[in-house]
Amino acid sequence: MSTTMPPPEQAPAREERVLPRPAEGVWPGLQDPGANRIRMVVARSLLRAAVRRMPMRLVWPDGSVDGGDPAGPAMRLIRPEACFTRLGTDGLIGLGEGWMVGDWDSDDLVGVMRCFTDHIESLVPRPVRKLRRLYDRGQPREERAADAAVSQENVHRHYDLSNDLFQLFLDESMMYSAAWFDGPVGPDGRHLESLTAAQHRKVDGVLDLAGVRDGSRVIEIGTGWGEAAIRAAQRGARVTTLTLSVEQAELARARAVAAGVSDRITIDIRDYRDAQGEYDAAISIEMIEAVGERYWPEYFRAIDRLLAPGGRFGLQAITMPHHRLQATKASYTWIHKYIFPGGIIPSVEAIEQTLVRHTSLRIDDRRTIGLDYAETLHRWREDFLGRSEQVRALGFDETFVRMWDFYLAYCEAGFASRYLDDWQFGIARS
CATH class of the missing domain: 3.40.50.150 (Vaccinia Virus protein VP39)
Structure with a gap:
């Protein structure tokens, strides 16, 4: 643990944003995906379309499957609404956070991530990519290696x-x-x-x-x-x-x-x-x-x-x-x-x-x-x-x-x- 980090009530201005501190078990906001039905629906539609172009499967809680490769790695949805809300709100940050809290799972995590990486250029349609700024806030100023x-x-x-x-x-x-x-x-x-x-x-x-x-x-x-x-x-x-x-x-x-x-x-x-x-x-x-x-x-x-x-x-x-x-x-x-x-x-x-x-x-x-x-x-x-x-x-x-x-x-x-x-x-x- 950092010996230089003051308690929250004494934190300087740059620490007002509560940082994840995994070594201390601090996960601010991680458990709550929020509620944004429009983004949830858009993310669900985009991911379902994407997996049909990739050698992987999207498996729903009721056992239904999106994706046409029965031998491909499976991304199993545990809490679909939470998973897609995170994805629609924070993009790939949300995908990783969904894994961290168990919104989705897989027996072949490397395979699933390999599919996303192999198709990174076409994962999201070009017109939608232009909306990236809505969820991509850029690196926080206090984390840039300035000194x-x-x-x-x-x-x-x-x-x-x-x-x-x-x-x-x-x-x-x-x-x-x-x-x-x-x-x-x-x-x-x-x-x-x-x-x-x-x-x-x-x-x-x-x-x-x-x-x-x-x-x-x-x-x-x-x-x-x-x-x-x-x-x-x-x-x-x-x-x-x-x-x-x-x-x-x-x-x-x-x-x-x-x-x-x-x-x-x-x-x-x-x-x-x-x-x-x-x-x-x-x-x-x-x-x-x-x-x-x-x-x-x-x-x-x-x-x-x-x-x-x-x-x-x-x-x-x-x-x-x-x-x-x-x-x-x-x-x-x-x-x-x-x-x-x-x-x-x-x-x-x-x-x-x-x-x-x-x-x-x-x-x-x-x-x-x-x-x-x-x-x-x-x-x-x-x-x-x-x-x-x-x-x-x-x-x-x-x-x-x-x-x-x-x-x-x-x-x-x-x-x-x-x-x-x-x-x-x-x-x-x-």
Whole structure:
């Protein structure tokens, strides 16, 4: 729980909107879908029409079915009116909230979300899409990563949930980003390689792109739980790694001690904008998504400023198609509201354009591991659900468990459909 958040009666103006605080069991307004019959009827009509174009089924409480694919994943309606009211009022935020409270269910949540993701461009008729502004209020001003204080609060709301929670479903590397798999696959199409081996390959790939070797001075933007810094130090590098998460920093320090490399690693609770020094290499693994579009130039200028002549930058970033970034960058999504406040996923084009316009840096090497992220998320979700009783024992309620189930399934579907991708970039001065 945040030690800086005042009680509601003393909250500053920007906190007047009651925030969801899942770690504290705070779900403002979630149980009441409201009453708006017109929007409910419109949403019901749109979804029934959509499922007839998709390989899925909509199953009503009386057993009747919309959709023509008997083998497709089924979205089972438990409380149809509440489900469609949420959907008509808040779009995909309402869809996720309906899952969280049990308005609908499915035995194949990834499959249902994959259908929505695969057909995202045609899910809603174009004339109706123009009405998006009626329910899409845009990201709240207080969640945009304008300064270190706002960024730290956004980080706190996700990464400081509980180290024990993350340890329940992450592998021993404690990497919370896409792994990079190799080798044989089983008859089910799943990789046989361990997640830890794939995570180590991922980290080593970023370190190689940054040219990290014995004697390198390395700065890392976004510590996580310290695995990348540890592996860099094991190469003989000296690492300064920056994080805004107090809980992550504590565990990362303990892991560095256990690995015997704490003398080569400095872990600072510091915003990247305040970093100082000169380094031979910089690395950042899936941290740019939390920066905010407005601050991408500042992020890359900071790297440019910190790199010594001849230095290199290894970046791993989740990406989305550029046209979808342009269409949705001002939107407020379910992921923003419940998982990653203030976040925005860049496109490859946006990264390239920002580098060209604001730095002397250019991409000179790249690889995609997006489909490997679907596999990574599949394993995380299996472990999370398999240990859901332990999650509850940590103090998280049933709504939280369903929320994280939806989050992991939603993301797996996004990467499996290639709507989302994940890239490793080698970046150097032009």
